[in-house]
Amino acid sequence: MRYVDSIKNHLPTILQEVKIQIKNDKTIYEFVKTEEELDKLLSLQEKLIQEYLYDFQKNILDEKKCMQFYKDLKIPYAIVVRSLNYIRKEVIIALDKEGVDKETIIEFSEYFDKFINLTAKVYLKKDIVTLKKLRNSYFEDYLLFKSHISWVESIIESISEDDISKFPLIAASECKFEEYLNYPESLMVCIDVNLCMYLHDLHSLLHKLANTFYLYYAKGAYSEAYMIFKDLKEQILKFKGIIGELYFITYSNLEVSFFKLIEIYKTNKKEFVTLIDMKSLKSLNSIYGEETITKALEVIEKRLHRFFEKDQARSLVVKGMTSNFYMLNIDYSYDEYKKMIDNIIEIIKEPVILDENKIEFTPIIAGLEIEEYFDIKKDEMIMILNHLKNKAKQSKCNKLLVINHYSKEMLKSWLKNRYDSKFIKSKIENAELKLAYHPIFDIQTNKIYSLEVLARIVDEDKLIPAGLFIDEVYSMNLIEKLDLAVLRKLIEDKEKIKQITDKIFVNVSFNSLLNEEYLEKLEKLIDNIQVGLLLELTEQKFVDNVEILFELNQKYNLFFAVDDFGTGYTSLQSVVDLVKKGILKVLKIDGSLIKNIDDEYNKKIINVISNMAKELNLLSVAEYVESEEILNEIKKAGINLAQGYFLAKPALIEELIVEKVEKFGF
Secondary structure: OOHHHHHHHHHHHHHHHHHHHHHHHHHHHHOOOOOHHHHHHHHHHHHHHHHHHHHHHHHOOHHHHHHHHHHOOOOHHHHHHHHHHHHHHHHEEEEEEOOOOOHHHHHHHHHHHHEEEEEHHHHHHHHHHHHHHHHHHOOOOHHHHHHHHHHHHHHHHHOOOOOOOOOOOOOOOHHHHHOOOHHHHHHHHHOOOOHHHHHHHHHHHHHHHHHHHHHHHHOHHHHHHHHHHHHHHHHHHHHHHHHHHHHHHHHHHHHHHHHHHHHOOOOOOOOOEEEEEEOOOHHHHHHOOOOHHHHHHHHHHHHHHOHHHHOOOOOOEEEEOOOOEEEEEEEOOOOHHHHHHHHHHHHHHEEEEOOOOOOOOEEEEEEOOOOOOOOOOHHHHHHHHHHHHHHOOOOOOOOEEEOOHHHHHHHHHHHOOOOOHHHHHHHOOOOOEEEEEEEEEOOOOOEEEEEEEEEEEEEOOOOEHHHHHHHHHHHHHOHHHHHHHHHHHHHHHHHHHHHOOOOOEEOOOOHHHHHHHHHHHHHHHHHHOOOOEEEEOHHHHHOHHHHHHHHHHHHHHEEEEEEOOOOOOOOOHHHHHHHHHHOOEEEEEHHHHHHOOHHHHHHHHHHHEEEEHOOOOOEEEEEOOOOHHHHHHEEEEEEOEEEOOOOOOOOOOHHHHHHHHHHHOO
């Protein structure tokens, strides 16, 4: 046909012009060593193009030939496509000058597009294998790496085999990575919230790019698919690089990273921290040598990781510096935790065989449930765990778990004794305090109903909960000063409080309500804070002096809540008297009843209190709601409000505001 002859006539000249253009491009020599090598490649490409264009009328493209030529070619795709587009343009100009009809020119252009498209497919198959670099990392077996290795390998397999059915077509929300981001290991690695959000966004972009790439590849649009792949590859490698850097930073100082996680981790579930140390390690080092014992401990570490492999959503074990290992376990029941510790002991006791040496370890275990009165800064927590470790050494089983009432009280007593009277007096008199706020939730709406105000003593970078110093404050007659300091801090926080709630509960002593200075500050607070103020009655003196409470109500429009109802100081008659005066609004049920709600008698008492509150037109509050089971039970009992670690922990007002912004965006 005439246009084929025209192509044959003009093509050599056009190809020669392309060769000159490419040779004049200095960047080409970054990929080709010599001009002779370039001449050879260009000659081969000319031959391939001539074969394709001379067979244009047959409309047949040989993928194998194209692959054979381009598979080892180091020249970038962009340079190849630029030269091919130039050839197409010049051939079309030549055909047009010779009067070839438009339909044929369009047909030729479409055929040439197919050739470029096929070239893109060849480059795709070449470049896809470069994603295997994802495995070349020291951290490839760690959680955030593992989540994507199989995904990337499926992409490689699908394109390499040209089998699109193997392509891992999933949304980011369905990817394991999103789930893993909430695991303790991942939270420790990307402990910065902003960084975690950046990873989340980058991960979403990866899946959008991959799924767009799939759409183009599946319909044979390889040129477009290749362009998207280049971006996808760049983002995957960036993703890998960021995660690798985060793991490197974290594991360079692993113990610090571990305790930083515990310090800032916010959960409403039970948390247990455990120290694991090997008994008589110095003796073992002298018998077998330090290098051998180090290797043996690495074997133990691998055993522990294998043990928790299927429970990484709730568990984290790390190698320590101040002790051999530390563990964090979340959302375990007490029975689960005890059983897990027993299993860990057996795992560690199993002999390690190294170089014909049979090495046997005896673990010392010290574990505790994190309570609100703990300061969980690194040094403080290590100090507590080491104290427990020393106690564990004195027991036959080398184990001490602070998870029952008796052991918790013993530890609490030990912590209290660390703060002497002089220290506490100085802090109160100098008002070195901060306020924590413990949310109280409406059970029906799951929204914050109110905040309970809690005093914290500031000790350098630590906050000491009231439970560790309040008895000493009363014994030194400093309670009025403490209450005054709390009011002053409340006045400072008033604008921030309004961003969270329009109601606050404040604990106050009876003596403070007889103190003129306190009442003046209280009046100032009431006038300025513009939120509902409810005072919690926590002493016998209150119920013995109902008339004084009534006078305060009349003068300052104050209302009250009875604390620890059900086991405390308050009698039914006292409640009735307060209700008759119209000054009681809330009954807070004693926490010991709520914590033991599985006891049938406690459950009956709670039901009675709930029904009584309804009859008296009072709101009922359940404290110490520490599990979903307890929450469900108090719902059945008809309790109005709930407070406890399962719902929220006490926090600074700034932390609550940040949490609200992150959750709701305002």
